[in-house]
Amino acid sequence: MRKASIKWMLFTVLLISASLVAMWAVQFKAKYQHDVFRADHGNKQYTGVVDENESSVIKKTLNKGKPKKTTKTNKVNPVDEVNPVDYYCNFPRDNDIFTMQEGVGQKGWKLKQVQILIRHGDRAPLNYAAYNKFRVKPNFCNIHSDYYSEKYKLVSKYRDNILKDLYTDGAVYFTHPLPQAILCSPGQLTVFGALQQLHNGLLLREAYVQKHKLLDAFMLNETIYVRSTHVRRTYQSAVAFLYGFVPDYHFKKIPITFTNSPKFCENHCVCPKAQSIEKLVKEKQYRIYVDRQKKNSAIQNISRIVGIGDHTGQQIDSLVTGYVCKRMPLPCNKDGECVDPSQLEVVMKEQERLNEITRLETPAQNLALLVMQPFLENLFNQMKQVIDNKEGHKKVILYSGHDLTVTPVIQALGLPDYRWPRLGTRLVFELWESTTGTHFIKIILNGVEVTGNTSFCPERSEDCTFEAFANYVSNIGQVFGFESRSAACRS
Ligand SMILES: *[C@@H]1O[C@H](CO)[C@@H](O)[C@H](O)[C@H]1NC(C)=O
Ligand SMILES: *[C@@H]1O[C@H](CO)[C@@H](O)[C@H](O)[C@H]1NC(C)=O
Ligand SMILES: *[C@@H]1O[C@H](CO)[C@@H](O)[C@H](O)[C@H]1NC(C)=O
Ligand SMILES: *[C@@H]1O[C@H](CO)[C@@H](O)[C@H](O)[C@H]1NC(C)=O
Numbered sequence: 410m411r412k413a414s415i416k417w418m419l420f421t422v423l424l425i426s427a428s429l430v431a432m433w434a435v436q437f438k439a440k441y442q443h444d445v446f447r448a449d450h451g452n453k454q455y456t457g458v459v460d461e462n463e464s465s466v467i468k469k470t471l472n473k474g475k476p477k478k479t480t481k482t483n484k485v486n487p488v489d490e491v492n493p494v495d496y497y498c499n500f501p502r503d504n505d506i507f508t509m510q511e512g513v514g515q516k517g518w519k520l521k522q523v524q525i526l527i528r529h530g531d532r533a534p535l536n537y538a539a540y541n542k543f544r545v546k547p548n549f550c551n552i553h554s555d556y557y558s559e560k561y562k563l564v565s566k567y568r569d570n571i572l573k574d575l576y577t578d579g580a581v582y583f584t585h586p587l588p589q590a591i592l593c594s595p596g597q598l599t600v601f602g603a604l605q606q607l608h609n610g611l612l613l614r615e616a617y618v619q620k621h622k623l624l625d626a627f628m629l630n631e632t633i634y635v636r637s638t639h640v641r642r643t644y645q646s647a648v649a650f651l652y653g654f655v656p657d658y659h660f661k662k663i664p665i666t667f668t669n670s671p672k673f674c675e676n677h678c679v680c681p682k683a684q685s686i687e688k689l690v691k692e693k694q695y696r697i698y699v700d701r702q703k704k705n706s707a708i709q710n711i712s713r714i715v716g717i718g719d720h721t722g723q724q725i726d727s728l729v730t731g732y733v734c735k736r737m738p739l740p741c742n743k744d745g746e747c748v749d750p751s752q753l754e755v756v757m758k759e760q761e762r763l764n765e766i767t768r769l770e771t772p773a774q775n776l777a778l779l780v781m782q783p784f785l786e787n788l789f790n791q792m793k794q795v796i797d798n799k800e801g802h803k804k805v806i807l808y809s810g811h812d813l814t815v816t817p818v819i820q821a822l823g824l825p826d827y828r829w830p831r832l833g834t835r836l837v838f839e840l841w842e843s844t845t846g847t848h849f850i851k852i853i854l855n856g857v858e859v860t861g862n863t864s865f866c867p868e869r870s871e872d873c874t875f876e877a878f879a880n881y882v883s884n885i886g887q888v889f890g891f892e893s894r895s896a897a898c899r900s
Contacts, residue, residue: 492754493754493757493758493761493828494729494733494750494753494754494757496828496831497725497729497734497757497828497829497831497832498531498729498730498733498734498831498832499531499605499734499831499832499833499834500531500601500734500736501561501601501604501605501608507608507612507856508855508856508857509612509615509616509856510853510856510857510858511523511612511613511616511617511837511839511853511856512615512616512617512620512621512839513858514839514841514849514851515841515843515871517843517844518841518842518843518844518849519841519842520617520621520623520839520840520841521795521796521804521840521841521842521848522623522791522792522795522802522803522804522805522806522839522840523613523617523623523804523805523806523837523838523839523840524788524791524792524805524806524808524837524838524840525613525650525805525806525807525808525835525836525837525838526808526810526814526815526818526835526836526837526838527606527609527646527647527650527807527808527809527810527833527834527835527836528810528811528812528814528815528830528831528832528833528834528835529598529602529606529640529642529643529645529646529809529810529811529832529833530598530599530601530602530603530604530605530606530642530646530649530832530833531598531599531601531602531605531730531734531735531832531833532593532596532597532598532599532602532642532730532832533547533549533550533593533594533595533596533597533599533730533731534595534596534726534727534730534731535595535596535726536595536717536723536726536727537595538715538716538717538727539715539716539717539727539728539731539732539740540727540731542715542716542740543740545731545737546592547592547593547735548591548592548593549593549599549600549601549735550588550589550590550592550593550594550597550598550599550600551588551589551590551591551600552564552568552587552588552589552600552603553568553589561604563604563607563611563653564600564603564604564607567603567607567649567652567653568587570652570658570659570660571586571587571648571652571660572587574659574660574661575660580661583639583644583665583667584641584644584645585641585645586644586645586648586660587603587645587648588600588602588603588642588645596640596642597641597642598641598642598645598646599735601734601735602642602645602646602649602832602833603645603646603649604649605832605833606646606647606649606650606653606833607649607650607652607653608653608833609650609653609654609833609835610649610650610651610652610653610654610655611653611654612653612856613653613654613835613837614653614654614655614656617654617805618654618655618656623804623805624655624656624804624805625804626656626657629655629662629663630662630663630664631801631803632803632804632805633655633663633803633804633805633806633807634666634803634805634806634807635647635651635663635664635665635666635806635807635809636665636666636667636668636673636806636807636808636809637665637666637667637668637808637809637810638667638668638669638670638671638673638809638810638811638814639667639668639669640811643809643810643811644665644809646809646833647665647807647809648660648665650807650809651663651807654805654807671810671811671813671814672780672781672783672784672813672814672817673783673784673787673808673810673814674780674781674783674784675783675787677782677783677894677895678783679898680779680780680894680898681898681899682779682889682897682898682899682900683776683779683780683898686772686775686776686779687776689772690767690772690773690776693766693767693770693772693773694763694767697762697763697766697767698720698763701759701762701763702719702720702721702759702763703719705755705759707751707752707755707756708721708724708752708755708756708759710746710752711724711728711748711752711753711756712724714740714741714742714746714747714748715727715728715740715742715748716742721756721757721759721760721763722760724753724756725753725756725757725760725829728740728748728753728756729753729756729757730832732748733750733753734832739753757828757829760829761827761828761829762827764827764828764829765827768820768827773820774820775888775889776817777816777817777818777820777821778821778885778888779885779889779894779897779898780817780821781817781818781820781821782821782882782885782894783894784814784818785818785821785881785882785885786882786883788838788882789878789879789882789883791803791806792838792840792848792850792875792878793879795840796840796848796875812829812830812834815830815834815836816829816830818836819836819854822852822863822864822865823862823863823864823865824854824859824862824863825862826854826859831855834854834855835854835855835856836852836853836854836855837852837853837854838850838851838852839851839852839853840875847874847875848874848875848876849872849873849874849875850873850874850875850878851870851873852873858870860873861873864881865877865878865880865881866878885897
């Protein structure tokens with residue numbers, strides 16, 4: 410008798426859960442909307458919508474001459490005009506218009522390889538002090554039930570496809586490939602973060618897969634190589650990017666490999682000289698903090714209202730990443746004092762100022778060169794493999810990292826960009842071959858070509874040779890008066 414009632418109970422529970430799942434599924438269907446976004450690419454404008462068929466996601470709209478100015482959609486923002494908070498959040502909206510200067514070479518040039526470095530997408534803050542104080546429930550890391558993921562058809566498709574792949578495959582992976590926590594833990598990738606990477610992937614699919622045919626559908630594993638840091642949000646960002654980038658993507662088709670360091674320095678991470686320089690840089694930053702941030706009334710007010718530290722770094726994490734990027738109203742304290750968006754703009758600008766002051770000085774420049782040289786050399790080696798037509802060379806390489814990766818790379822390249830790299834940043838290194846067989850490189854940061862702003866090709870975005878890049882990378886030791894980087898590290 411006991412057994413029978415347990416059976417009935419089980420049956421009822423099953424029935425209830427089955428109908429719940431069915432209801433949920435119906436709800437999802439009903440709420441599907443088109444996830445439309447646009448990209449300016451040369452004198453063409455692309456409109457991205459999710460196609461019924463997985464194979465083709467971006468539909469092209471050809472505009473002759475200049476891209477039409479649109480008033481109904483969010484306006485085309487030259488990157489610099491966007492306020493620094495919005496720029497940083499990179500919040501995905503319907504009808505977003507992206508700049509996309511990837512895949513644009515000179516007449517007759519052939520694109521040989523692309524290496525793509527991304528910063529993970531939007532994440533939960535690392536420090537929960539403000540969330541705890543104002544009792545925020547961080548429920549934006551759940552790909553299943555979050556209201557944002559229902560709104561975007563692209564997100565639902567990606568979720569369903571990855572889940573299908575997971576269940577037909579018994580294999581064990583590093584971690585779940587989708588953000589799926591009921592409540593985010595600190596630093597976890599959010600649904601917006603996944604969407605940012607889906608967009609990155611789609612845009613670059615248009616540039617590299619559709620236009621330049623860099624991927625070979627039958628030899629995916631041979632043509633694409635993926636490397637991520639050992640952190641859930643970078644791994645999940647890589648998966649979302651790949652889903653957007655690779656037509657008919659299947660999770661198990663493309664292995665993701667791991668590096669142990671956010672600097673991607675592999676076996677060359679030890680560098681005592683870098684540590685001693687880092688100490689100097691930190692001291693300098695501390696002096697700027699005392700001289701500027703301690704005296705800045707917006708920063709001090711935020712610290713008082715929210716009860717968090719008066720460093721720009723923590724304020725950006727807690728309030729920009731924690732609130733604005735999630736479209737949550739900024740907190741107010743018991744006396745009715747609220748954080749104002751304009752105060753956060755001040756915080757962002759102060760952070761940028763701090764970066765600028767430190768980076769224009771020798772120790773910080775040198776630190777980035779020493780620390781990122783192995784990564785730059787790796788980029789160089791990967792290009793060389795293609796140029797020499799070595800067996801096993803890759804056409805597309807994805808590195809999924811952090812601000813701790815992107816910032817020193819930007820610095821080591823000599824780019825005068827002092828902003829904190831936005832969430833979902835993409836930095837692309839393209840290798841081109843001209844009609845005469847010379848190899849050139851192009852560097853594109855968040856869709857904007859910056860080759861002519863690097864220290865090795867100043868004002869030469871049209872003809873920055875692979876050789877110029879190669880010389881720069883291999884002579885980094887000489888900046889320090891040594892034969893090699895490793896000698897400089899030991900000095
Ligand atoms: C989807 O694919 C089918 C068969 O390949 C094709 O007939 C159909 O037009 C495609 N649908 C769209 C929206 O592209
Ligand atoms: C991809 O290629 C690597 C080596 O080239 C191999 O070890 C791995 O098993 C392959 N993975 C898949 C999924 O085919
Ligand atoms: C900081 O707070 C003080 C006192 O409430 C106020 O007078 C001042 O205008 C605030 N400054 C900024 C920049 O928010
Ligand atoms: C980058 O270089 C171009 C010309 O080569 C110049 O017009 C532009 O101002 C530079 N950008 C920055 C941020 O220095």
